[in-house]
Amino acid sequence: MRAEDEKRSGPGDGPVLLAHGSGGRLGRELVESVFATAFDNEVLARMEDAALLDVGGRLAMTIDGHVVSPLFFPGGDIGRLAVTGTVNDLAMSGARPLHIAAGFVIEEGLEQEVLSRIAASMREAAAEAGVDIVAGDTKVVERGAADGLFITTCGIGTVSAGVEISAAAARPGDAVLVSGSLGDHGTTILCQREGMSLESDLESDCAPLNGLVEAMLSASGEEIHCLRDPTRGGLAAVLNEIATASGVAIEIKEEHLPIRSQVRAACELLGLDPLVLANEGKLVAFVDAGAANVVLEAMRAHPRGREAAIIGSVAAAEKPRVYLRTQLGSRRILVMPAGEQLPRIC
Amino acid sequence: MRAEDEKRSGPGDGPVLLAHGSGGRLGRELVESVFATAFDNEVLARMEDAALLDVGGRLAMTIDGHVVSPLFFPGGDIGRLAVTGTVNDLAMSGARPLHIAAGFVIEEGLEQEVLSRIAASMREAAAEAGVDIVAGDTKVVERGAADGLFITTCGIGTVSAGVEISAAAARPGDAVLVSGSLGDHGTTILCQREGMSLESDLESDCAPLNGLVEAMLSASGEEIHCLRDPTRGGLAAVLNEIATASGVAIEIKEEHLPIRSQVRAACELLGLDPLVLANEGKLVAFVDAGAANVVLEAMRAHPRGREAAIIGSVAAAEKPRVYLRTQLGSRRILVMPAGEQLPRIC
Numbered sequence: 248m249r250a251e252d253e254k255r256s257g258p259g260d261g262p263v264l265l266a267h268g269s270g271g272r273l274g275r276e277l278v279e280s281v282f283a284t285a286f287d288n289e290v291l292a293r294m295e296d297a298a299l300l301d302v303g304g305r306l307a308m309t310i311d312g313h314v315v316s317p318l319f320f321p322g323g324d325i326g327r328l329a330v331t332g333t334v335n336d337l338a339m340s341g342a343r344p345l346h347i348a349a350g351f352v353i354e355e356g357l358e359q360e361v362l363s364r365i366a367a368s369m370r371e372a373a374a375e376a377g378v379d380i381v382a383g384d385t386k387v388v389e390r391g392a393a394d395g396l397f398i399t400t401c402g403i404g405t406v407s408a409g410v411e412i413s414a415a416a417a418r419p420g421d422a423v424l425v426s427g428s429l430g431d432h433g434t435t436i437l438c439q440r441e442g443m444s445l446e447s448d449l450e451s452d453c454a455p456l457n458g459l460v461e462a463m464l465s466a467s468g469e470e471i472h473c474l475r476d477p478t479r480g481g482l483a484a485v486l487n488e489i490a491t492a493s494g495v496a497i498e499i500k501e502e503h504l505p506i507r508s509q510v511r512a513a514c515e516l517l518g519l520d521p522l523v524l525a526n527e528g529k530l531v532a533f534v535d536a537g538a539a540n541v542v543l544e545a546m547r548a549h550p551r552g553r554e555a556a557i558i559g560s561v562a563a564a565e566k567p568r569v570y571l572r573t574q575l576g577s578r579r580i581l582v583m584p585a586g587e588q589l590p591r592i593c
Numbered sequence: 594m595r596a597e598d599e600k601r602s603g604p605g606d607g608p609v610l611l612a613h614g615s616g617g618r619l620g621r622e623l624v625e626s627v628f629a630t631a632f633d634n635e636v637l638a639r640m641e642d643a644a645l646l647d648v649g650g651r652l653a654m655t656i657d658g659h660v661v662s663p664l665f666f667p668g669g670d671i672g673r674l675a676v677t678g679t680v681n682d683l684a685m686s687g688a689r690p691l692h693i694a695a696g697f698v699i700e701e702g703l704e705q706e707v708l709s710r711i712a713a714s715m716r717e718a719a720a721e722a723g724v725d726i727v728a729g730d731t732k733v734v735e736r737g738a739a740d741g742l743f744i745t746t747c748g749i750g751t752v753s754a755g756v757e758i759s760a761a762a763a764r765p766g767d768a769v770l771v772s773g774s775l776g777d778h779g780t781t782i783l784c785q786r787e788g789m790s791l792e793s794d795l796e797s798d799c800a801p802l803n804g805l806v807e808a809m810l811s812a813s814g815e816e817i818h819c820l821r822d823p824t825r826g827g828l829a830a831v832l833n834e835i836a837t838a839s840g841v842a843i844e845i846k847e848e849h850l851p852i853r854s855q856v857r858a859a860c861e862l863l864g865l866d867p868l869v870l871a872n873e874g875k876l877v878a879f880v881d882a883g884a885a886n887v888v889l890e891a892m893r894a895h896p897r898g899r900e901a902a903i904i905g906s907v908a909a910a911e912k913p914r915v916y917l918r919t920q921l922g923s924r925r926i927l928v929m930p931a932g933e934q935l936p937r938i939c
Contacts (some may be wrong), residue, residue, distance in 0.1 A: 263704070278731055281705060282695075290725060298728040302883070304646075314739075346646055348635075363631065380634070386937075550906040
């Protein structure tokens, strides 16, 4: 993003840019200056992945729009993404996902057969996650007024008593864990879009994570302080969000980051950083150091966490910061990505 | 819609047409052949305006996409519409709307000032309805990949014990009531789009109806069998849906239908039927005949129901049908609208 673009688009002012759609700083500014200001309420202000609601028992609620291009990609499609994205946002609140509602905006001319394949894929993902799609809505717009298909999914789930997971709950001494390799989804979409086929076995990691979270909570519920899925903006955005919300410093070690060789190769070719690429089936957990190994073992015993690793730790800090300790031993600041490197990645 | 179009688009087959976005038969077919089949579950199969969920206490959940063009129109805008549309779907299930989640798909280049005006309008509508917007999501797509702004809203609410309102619950002997004038929203959008200004005081009826429904339920909760808001497809679509779901015949009297003179004039000019035009702040109620006057009085005492009227009645029938008794005394069948007369009306 160029400096003048950034200047043109101060908070609440100027045209919306693609960069505002990112998981980075500009996206955050748009949300804060336009929506959080307008809808001003305590639940929304928490800016968690799902809203926690007290409707007799605690309920979590989340919504997510999906505009990925292309609609189909190795390892998934927009339908699978729409279900798992919402399931995962609920799971990251420590909620048990129960029900999904799906709104479709369809461009006139899309083949119904395509729509049916996507719906079947949604059903499959819902079955995998153990949720039902209980409500829906369909709007059709004229040719050219949308690009194929957009799916917005909303989900609700229940939160057990005692579960207190929040981006603001990371504490000095916590270990930082990831559930597996980073950047698979973003790299897959990008290669698909650029017509590159680096390696035939690279595919999106798009998958529901509620089963994995349940296994982790069973292993050590109260020692898990914070869970996030690093989607748009990747690991860099999520760690910066948590550092800011919790008021801590986070240091991660480059040598411990699980990144596939195909992802490294594609990123080198395309000039991208795997730490800002989207994941759709991975989570980051902040866990009390004393429980880190127990949680790690529980993760590795689950199909969605076989490659889980401890990648860093949390320290007290005057200023929230995320540091990357490189393989050469030097330390650099891992900044919040500003704009959108990859539009329509999810 | 031309016959060959209709032929090209049998259930589950062929390209999606604008007509599939209607509240009519083709829209229903698309939903049934693609989504209800794929997501196969009991809650969704009921095809009510909101899904009733048993999450400790009864919960209603609904989702609605909004793609109206233009974004601003007399009496409202896409933001107000997005909130009231979802509030009203919940209210039509007899639920007390509580929380809204909103997903935004924004075309790159939309002015943030426009977005802020729309967000402010959403807040105002939410305050009017007594709901909070507790979760949100923002996606930005490149110029040309969407038309300005689409908003998908999902809502949840609680349903009191004893409230059993359903499109399948209309009974022979029921009176049919509407809460006010028909076709105002559809006519307003159409005139705005065509650059027509028939009368300066015609505006969309876009408004939350949960207050009105509460007043009606207080007056005679158990005698209200069925509530629907006649949005896309208008009164004709809603009455046909209810006739089919309840297996009854419905007869309405033309002379009792509240329709503004400006709406009549615009419809004559444009060759449209006010009974298939969208409303965004009106409801249709099926009420036990013995309680009809009590409910009517309660409606008229509420600001959103001042022009409420009894417009017809329900009879037993072998075949579900909707009849219109004209002012000349003849009776004609009011058919389910097939396709889309007015794309992007909501």
